[in-house]
Amino acid sequence: MSNGGTDRRIRLGMVGGGQGAFIGNVHRIAARLDDEYELVAGALSSDPQRAAASAREFGIDDERSYPDFADMAAAEAARDDGIDVVAVVTPNHLHHPIAKAFLDAGIHVICDKPLAVTSEQSRELIDAAKRANRILAVTYNYSGYPMIRQARAMVANGELGNIRLVQAEYVQDWLADAIEQTGQKQAAWRTDPAKSGAGGCIGDIGTHAYQLATFVTGLTLDSLCADLSCFVEGRRLDDNAALLLRFEGGAKGMLWASQVAVGNENSLSLRVYGDKGGLSWRQEAPNELWFTTLGGSAQRITRGGAGAGPEAGRVSRIPAGHPEGYLEAFASIYTEVAAAIRAHRDGMHVDADLVFPVGEDGLKGVVFVEAAVRSSEAGAGWVAV
């Protein structure tokens, strides 16, 4: 995972993610970790003072710290040394206008998930990217974990046989109380339909579990039945989501997402069962993958250890037993995007091994959330996806 040559680093801009923003900092570390990017421009905050202070802290020249994203897209597109790619790390409802502006200006986009608040907006972005012939990446970051890549490869290689069952969970407890009413900013926008979209917990984290499930299995969702709940009084969006899933080809699944399950921090897990074998993975112990063949003993495959193949190795940096984590997985998405940008620059095809999530994956996530909301509003009946 390294680059080379002069003018080595890809020029990165950022919209949102000023000082104190959790996910902005994560994107910056992810961009930096494999030395592929240099952050050179930003519209980091709607608050001008915070924008300027953030830019200075992050080493961005004053003249490339912009008051708003539209100015930034125009100015950067006009520069010889303008940014190659922009990271969009604002609240959800702003993803669409921002991503569109940069794509239209011919600048690649790395958009935090969800791609947009509606499927219609998502489709517009995919179209915009196509029209502009630019990369539109979506940071479904958990798909960057080495053992998730390993799991995907094992399913693809038939090591599990025909997939029958998919059990996905993403469970937290940080919204078990009404902390959005106490000024907690992260909670405030995530529970506000105007900023988050129609899904609360299902959109914020349920969609990660869903993406991981389809990323690993390659299955296409056929229909779902979703019982969304809001347990905290006064909350305006769901804080718990229980779903039954039916995939094309006959596989079945369950998906549970919650932000009120006391005792869970970021319990994202995936279990997949075929007629020949089963896999199990947990984000909180991400360097190991459990594999059992029918009639065999459970095996613990570790990142870098015996049984881990090239798909895991490609997004791995250090030897087995030395844990990599969330930031490394996030960085692997960025580093794959960098390789795609270089290939694009050189007029080459993007390597098929670069499996970072793109616009279509973003759309699938939004469609999933919309279907879940529709199902739940109809009394948790089955809806086609």
Added chain:
Amino acid sequence: MSNGGTDRRIRLGMVGGGQGAFIGNVHRIAARLDDEYELVAGALSSDPQRAAASAREFGIDDERSYPDFADMAAAEAARDDGIDVVAVVTPNHLHHPIAKAFLDAGIHVICDKPLAVTSEQSRELIDAAKRANRILAVTYNYSGYPMIRQARAMVANGELGNIRLVQAEYVQDWLADAIEQTGQKQAAWRTDPAKSGAGGCIGDIGTHAYQLATFVTGLTLDSLCADLSCFVEGRRLDDNAALLLRFEGGAKGMLWASQVAVGNENSLSLRVYGDKGGLSWRQEAPNELWFTTLGGSAQRITRGGAGAGPEAGRVSRIPAGHPEGYLEAFASIYTEVAAAIRAHRDGMHVDADLVFPVGEDGLKGVVFVEAAVRSSEAGAGWVAV
């Protein structure tokens, strides 16, 4: 957990459970473990030779080894030293006639789950027990685990606050292939609707998960939505069950039961979340219970260790760190029944601490299975329970 006095042991009979039967042996060990019972009579097999050989092996006098349960009920009821209680450990469809015969003869009954194959039969047994003023226990054995008792006490004491979420699983893999077509007897009757009833996996193990969930939380199920599947070709009953649950009072739940999830042996687990705290327990590590209060660190409460209360202690035999297991939990049900039989004999009230499952619990399990089958047949829609 000990008895005392002369004629110390309760006289136990058994129907079914001859040589080679898995669950019959478990019942015998459970009866023996705390020295409360002596097995003195049986109708152990429909095959006379096997019945006789089994009786001799188990130390039953030839004259008390009966060719069929009706004879046994009549003969034992007529003896001065007749059995106090009979254990019914046959395939499901025989539970009803057998249990009824013994109750009608004035003999207490310990019936393996399910109580019967239909709710109508179950109600008849409850009525028979009432009429005869006899105990009708059902071996939902997992409710005998000390940490399950601990969990139940903590919920009752309000340590979790109002219960919001219940996640229950019972997952195996032994039916991932069509082993019922290869002469495996356990598999054969469990996948035969005539012997098992309308539910396959949902009845065999899903009902255990359901019983555990309600035993611990004290919640009443309001409605459910069940997607039952049969993944193995040619199988006549479900081998996977995915359910959404709604409880009275607003709690929600999910329940997954499977016999085709490769890599799972007897993965029974329960997680319960309230607005103040959460609990998590797994049968495969039964001596520990995880408890987290909102905003606190996860605590591992161990059987016999700090934090474990009298409800756990009452069904526990040895110090913390020395694991008790499945047989001990099963034995605790038997030992509680023994205490109830003694109380009954002495004309005393049964101690409120004796919370072993009875006929009404058996009925609830059968009603649950029937509702799940009904829901699934209607396309996995919601049905009231």
Added chain:
Amino acid sequence: MSNGGTDRRIRLGMVGGGQGAFIGNVHRIAARLDDEYELVAGALSSDPQRAAASAREFGIDDERSYPDFADMAAAEAARDDGIDVVAVVTPNHLHHPIAKAFLDAGIHVICDKPLAVTSEQSRELIDAAKRANRILAVTYNYSGYPMIRQARAMVANGELGNIRLVQAEYVQDWLADAIEQTGQKQAAWRTDPAKSGAGGCIGDIGTHAYQLATFVTGLTLDSLCADLSCFVEGRRLDDNAALLLRFEGGAKGMLWASQVAVGNENSLSLRVYGDKGGLSWRQEAPNELWFTTLGGSAQRITRGGAGAGPEAGRVSRIPAGHPEGYLEAFASIYTEVAAAIRAHRDGMHVDADLVFPVGEDGLKGVVFVEAAVRSSEAGAGWVAV
């Protein structure tokens, strides 16, 4: 694991183990679990009232409840229906006179560990057993665990190659405070050199870890270096033992035993490494054994699951995933002794598969403790064993 025939059960007596005694109750459950024994006689307490009350509770006829062990040995030896075997479950210093009396009377002995307080006494008992042609079993109960049997078989089969390393631990925390000064009876005699012998923690639990290590590996200890400590003020015996081990043939080892390691309940563990593979086992999760071959993934072998062989199956009762525990392992020792007693009665050779610990194993344990004490007193230098 079952017996058969008329007069089915072996007649068991017990010395010590009256009401309230922890280990006496464990022995009784162990004897009962597989239906091999009937407790028919006892000298259960030095306190006559407690002895009588205990006998009645345990179902022993008044005439076979004896005031002392010498009377009991004489009387039982004289009866036609006298006991076949006696369980000795007193404090350590009484093991020798009691076991000797019964052996001399021609009665088999099951002695709790340690066999005696000195190696000289231990040798006398071995001689007495030989002279009398009687079985002298020692309840190093952890060697009854199925996965320990599995480990032993795998080492013997060469699956680990040449053994290089043995890491054994038995760690508790119940003596972290001076509870022996507060009237806790278990603590009082265990910290009293007159009752326990020269070793405290090293004798009480260190010897279990040592026995397990040699039982599994088949190695012979050559020399050791022991640093015994007494951390609690006023205590008269060691409460922590750190040892380096050298085995014949070049393998090395470490052994840690502690009763003051806060947070540990009964953390007995064993890790063994050869030039081809490694094994790891913990008593608190006894149904699984970890096995890794050089260059392979770690495998979790489970009791009753794939990879577990006949040596584990022989001491196992229920399917994989249903945990067996401490009592079952203890019972397996009793059941093996029962098989040996039957073979002895029938004049047959004892089956080589019956690997329960005997007098020689008890002697090895005492020799180990003596060597550790000798080493520690010499400033923790190396001593030959």
Added chain:
Amino acid sequence: MSNGGTDRRIRLGMVGGGQGAFIGNVHRIAARLDDEYELVAGALSSDPQRAAASAREFGIDDERSYPDFADMAAAEAARDDGIDVVAVVTPNHLHHPIAKAFLDAGIHVICDKPLAVTSEQSRELIDAAKRANRILAVTYNYSGYPMIRQARAMVANGELGNIRLVQAEYVQDWLADAIEQTGQKQAAWRTDPAKSGAGGCIGDIGTHAYQLATFVTGLTLDSLCADLSCFVEGRRLDDNAALLLRFEGGAKGMLWASQVAVGNENSLSLRVYGDKGGLSWRQEAPNELWFTTLGGSAQRITRGGAGAGPEAGRVSRIPAGHPEGYLEAFASIYTEVAAAIRAHRDGMHVDADLVFPVGEDGLKGVVFVEAAVRSSEAGAGWVAV
């Protein structure tokens, strides 16, 4: 963890660590992760072509890619924009001359462990740093883990009471075979006394375990007894080390380091027990720390979760449940050094919270290895440290 201002980044040079070197890449990622450093100069390899190619890959100007460290120290010291600090990531025997050259040239040094091959050399480096008034940091990287900082704080705050026991392990299996004889470069120099020093496994990883033990407990080692072994035929240095430890004040310890324990990847663990509480931590699950008070339940304290204090928070980047790993811990050491360099530059005192390991810690490690070798050569007797 962020910097600020113009000329934001600290100018970093590197000696060793050319393309393909494991630890060089780790140091570069660590330097980059928190955006504190820019790599601007290097003497990356003794092979000129590899040095040049590496420099280009890492974005170092050709003119600042040096053929050897002495030239580099001189040239960089002479530049206005010369490096602030150099990372020394060569095989062990070169640490001393390189670090000395840079310190003498007035350049701060970050030296991979061990600081040097002898204690005499180590003392010279400490003196050189003092003379030059420059920082001499040593990357005992595991002390950068948040939960290790948490553990250290809890011991210092008295939450464990008086420390009685320290159990440290660092166990691998990558040298279980004689891979140094097959051209594996990492193995070759690590098993070569001329490049590694007198200790093999004890120096390579045992010293990490020792450093962690003293870092967390604050204890000073008084004496040790070390049994070093070499299990692989033809190997010239120890590949297994078993030690007993005695600390000033009466605490005892055990330390096990191995590179031949099949099934272990990087199993570094630390357990500490006082008279009031106990702690347990494993590198392979680094985001959790187990804490038990005497008589309480075990608590799982997580990075960022309840119970984790400011000492952990200071070296942490993302919320609880999102795992940080090895690279983040390593980066925290670099980021602390950066803060110290800034303070030094500004003539301010270094913040007491910056507890990264320095020359004295490096010396302690070397003294420890020398004592272990001395003890082992004397038949594993006790030696004062």
